[in-house]
Amino acid sequence: MYRERASRLLPGAVVWTSTPAGDGQGRVLPDGCMDLLWNEGRLLVAGPDTRAHLTGGAPSTWAGIRFRPGTAPALLGVPAHELRDRRVDLADLWPAARVRRLAARVDAAVDPARGLEELARRRAADTAPPDPLLDHLVAALGAGRPVATIADELGLGARRLHRRSLTAFGYGPKTLARILRLRRALALARAGVPLAETAARAGYADQSHLARDVRQLTGLPLRDLLAARG
Structure with missing residues (x-):
């Protein structure tokens, strides 16, 4: 449990x-x-x-x-x-x-x-607080905003943003954005939103794009993943 x-x-x-x-x-x-x-x-x-x-x-x-x-x-x-x-x-x-x-x-x-x-x-x-830019980055990526736009807002070049993301998150901002998009999609699907609408609202090109990404990141087809949750 x-x-x-x-x-x-x-x-x-x-x-x-x-x-x-x-x-x-x-x-x-x-x-x-x-x-x-x-x-x-x-x-x-x-x-x-x-x-x-x-x-x-x-x-x-x-x-x-x-x-x-x-x-x-x-x-x-x-x-x-x-x-x-x-x-x-x-x-x-x-x-x-x-x-x-x-x-x-x-x-x-x-x-x-x-x-x-x-x-x-x-x-x-006993530890210095984390980089305040990180919260803005996570919130913006979580909302589905483009990485390049966020980098400009933060006053960082793409390379600097990538380096800071590696230290803070373990991977670059594009990978983080992909993972956060997956979380948005799963939350919508588990709430009963139809899969085509889930794909559109979460930021995927279409339902096939959603299905491919879910399988690659989780190792299961989306419907199997949702059934396993139950």
Whole structure:
């Protein structure tokens, strides 16, 4: 079972828990975000995905905090592109002794998700805030605006915007725009909007374009993906 809520301590973050049933297999879709994870005593980081991440193995309890796009690299002290399409132990990024202390603190919490949230809040308090341009970039891309137009608004050339996007998101702005467009389309389709209208409203050329993009990013045909959601 999966549950999530908005973080009460970190703006834009989402706190979640998951206890998979059956064989523990699942499909995590790209969303432009990075997560700090707890899994039965281990602390890990989920980097930004460019495609669906398939989970498996024995069922176990997970908790996580999903940071809003662009904010995790400053908290973790590592550029996002170094973690692209990866799941790594936090001890690979921070000193192992420190990570053991933090993991013990999360383990001792009544709710591991709350323990993670508090850990992230403390880290954020000691970290410089993320680049303020990032929020504008994410909002504009999320609204389907062209990358070149956004770059001009921000006073950045295409190359500078690409470099800053790699550090913050793990990939360039065009890839981020594609992933955010997918999220818009899935939200519309899950709300019952007909697929042809979903494609038009989300910014695809047509329904075939939507179908190709969904398969490439998620590994499933759109109708299968929507059915799996149920």
